[in-house]
Amino acid sequence: MAPHGPRAPLEFGGPLGAAALMLLLPATMFYLLLVARSGPARLLGPPPYLPGLQALWSPRALLLCLAWLGLQAALYLLPARKVAEGQELKDKSRLQYPINGFQALVLTALLAGLGVLAGLPLAALPEMLLPLAFAATLIAFVFSLLLYLKSQVAPASALAPGGSSGNPIYDFFMGRELNPRICFLDFKYFCELRPGLIGWVLINLALLVQEAELRGSPSLAMWLVNGFQLLYVGDALWHEEAVLTTMDITHDGFGFMLVFGDLAWVPFTYSLQAQFLVHHPQALGLPMASTICLINAIGYYIFRGANSQKNTFRKNPSDPRVADLETISTATGRQLLVSGWWGMVRHPNYLGDLIMALAWSLPCGASHLLPYFYLLYFTSLLVHREAHDERQCLQKYGLAWHEYCRRVPYRIVPYIY
Numbered sequence: 001m002a003p004h005g006p007r008a009p010l011e012f013g014g015p016l017g018a019a020a021l022m023l024l025l026p027a028t029m030f031y032l033l034l035v036a037r038s039g040p041a042r043l044l045g046p047p048p049y050l051p052g053l054q055a056l057w058s059p060r061a062l063l064l065c066l067a068w069l070g071l072q073a074a075l076y077l078l079p080a081r082k083v084a085e086g087q088e089l090k091d092k093s094r095l096q097y098p099i100n101g102f103q104a105l106v107l108t109a110l111l112a113g114l115g116v117l118a119g120l121p122l123a124a125l126p127e128m129l130l131p132l133a134f135a136a137t138l139i140a141f142v143f144s145l146l147l148y149l150k151s152q153v154a155p156a157s158a159l160a161p162g163g164s165s166g167n168p169i170y171d172f173f174m175g176r177e178l179n180p181r182i183c184f185l186d187f188k189y190f191c192e193l194r195p196g197l198i199g200w201v202l203i204n205l206a207l208l209v210q211e212a213e214l215r216g217s218p219s220l221a222m223w224l225v226n227g228f229q230l231l232y233v234g235d236a237l238w239h240e241e242a243v244l245t246t247m248d249i250t251h252d253g254f255g256f257m258l259v260f261g262d263l264a265w266v267p268f269t270y271s272l273q274a275q276f277l278v279h280h281p282q283a284l285g286l287p288m289a290s291t292i293c294l295i296n297a298i299g300y301y302i303f304r305g306a307n308s309q310k311n312t313f314r315k316n317p318s319d320p321r322v323a324d325l326e327t328i329s330t331a332t333g334r335q336l337l338v339s340g341w342w343g344m345v346r347h348p349n350y351l352g353d354l355i356m357a358l359a360w361s362l363p364c365g366a367s368h369l370l371p372y373f374y375l376l377y378f379t380s381l382l383v384h385r386e387a388h389d390e391r392q393c394l395q396k397y398g399l400a401w402h403e404y405c406r407r408v409p410y411r412i413v414p415y416i417y
């Protein structure tokens with residue numbers, strides 16, 4: 001079992017590290033937004049210029065962000081095709097979650113289409129990225145503060161294992177409450193999948209339209225980036241129920257790190273390749289485009305195969321699709337897969353995700369490092385996540401986890417790592 005309360009080891013260097021990250025993460029996001037639109041687009045140089053407050057603060061952008069959150073919350077509250085139960089909580093209860101994320105994506109696309117037909121200038125959105133990102137950051141700070149205050153009246157059984165150190169800065173950053181919600185609106189589940197992910201593909205689409213207006217038609221590179229990332233977001237929402245078993249939902253508190261990650265970092269930095277392409281057009285031949293599509297397809301095949309295999313197995317180990325796989329028994333009664341995808345490396349889903357990340361950058365060419373930022377950041381995120389998960393699995397499964405590591409020695413990349 002994971003350690004609780006004050007005994008939980010502090011991550012990210014404790015309160016000082018958390019305070020530094022609270023400044024560094026938004027600063028990095030603004031830096032990337034500025035660099036992407038600058039001529040040289042140098043990832044490792046000084047920022048091209050420092051925007052004044054008038055370039056960042058816009059009441060219209062704030063209203064737009066709030067309206068976006070309101071729209072996504074309304075779509076979340078619409079009748080769902082299914083209501084799923086989450087993992088068992090400390091008090092033995094299970095929370096309920098609507099499964100209507102894909103429906104929200106489709107309805108948002110319809111609304112956006114209607115808006116464009118009615119004269120909504122979608123291509124103007126990219127010009128507002130800086131003030132929108134600023135507004136999303138402000139919302140993230142205020143929302144995290146409200147969540148922190150709410151957690152002060154939450155029962156001890158509702159707290160996450162890692163966010164109750166007693167230090168307010170650290171706890172504000174990590175999040176104290178595991179599943180903060182008001183009635184049926186579960187804030188963490190909602191934020192992780194809806195406003196940020198759907199916002200990301202909407203920003204991508206707006207960049208595609210802007211490129212078409214600038215150059216007559218969208219480039220092949222822009223189509224690929226849009227297509228790949230839409231597939232990724234569509235897949236996440238189609239398999240929405242699977243997010244209920246990820247460690248963000250089952251283990252982590254909902255504090256500034258995740259709030260900012262979900263609401264600001266994902267839409268504004270994950271769309272960096274499309275932003276780059278508007279300002280730095282790339283000629284992409286068909287052979288190269290086909291190779292990149294193949295790389296994305298391989299990554300997706302591994303990512304989806306591994307995630308679905310584990311989810312199917314965790315739901316019902318005797319399901320015919322997984323019943324023949326080899327397993328190790330653990331003292332908890334749960335089993336670990338040691339063949340199939342999970343016999344290749346210990347995190348095959350991360351491997352697939354990383355291969356896709358490479359395919360998202362390749363359409364941007366090899367002249368700049370900036371479009372590869374996502375791949376670099378994502379590699380470090382997954383290495384950190386993998387180490388975190390290994391510690392948890394070792395605590396949970398003890399000797400059986402050692403046996404799994406002996407049988408499957410590589411973590412993410414076969415024969416390399």
Ligand SMILES: NC(=O)C1=CN([C@@H]2O[C@H](COP(=O)(O)OP(=O)(O)OC[C@H]3O[C@@H](n4cnc5c(N)ncnc54)[C@H](OP(=O)(O)O)[C@@H]3O)[C@@H](O)[C@H]2O)C=CC1
Nearest residue numbers: 246247248307310335336337338342349350353385389393
């Ligand atoms: N695009 C992005 O920014 C991000 C994407 N991701 C993606 O999200 C997805 C989910 O990732 P994440 O939640 O980190 O981790 P995983 O989905 O890999 O879940 C890890 C858990 O799986 C179970 N498990 C591990 N090994 C086995 C095994 N051999 N057999 C059966 N169960 C096993 C354990 O939980 P238990 O035994 O309790 O079931 C373990 O804690 C990944 O595809 C990842 O790439 C993640 C972070 C960011």
Ligand SMILES: CC(C)CCC[C@@H](C)[C@H]1CC=C2C3=C(CC[C@@]21C)[C@@]1(C)CC[C@H](O)C(C)(C)[C@@H]1CC3
Nearest residue numbers: 025192193236243246248257258260261262265266
């Ligand atoms: C701001 C920090 C640097 C880091 C914040 C991390 C978050 C951005 C990510 C933590 C886990 C995530 C997941 C997804 C998106 C990014 C965050 C929120 C995910 C929803 C992407 C789509 C996938 O299919 C998924 C498996 C559903 C992902 C779940 C984890």
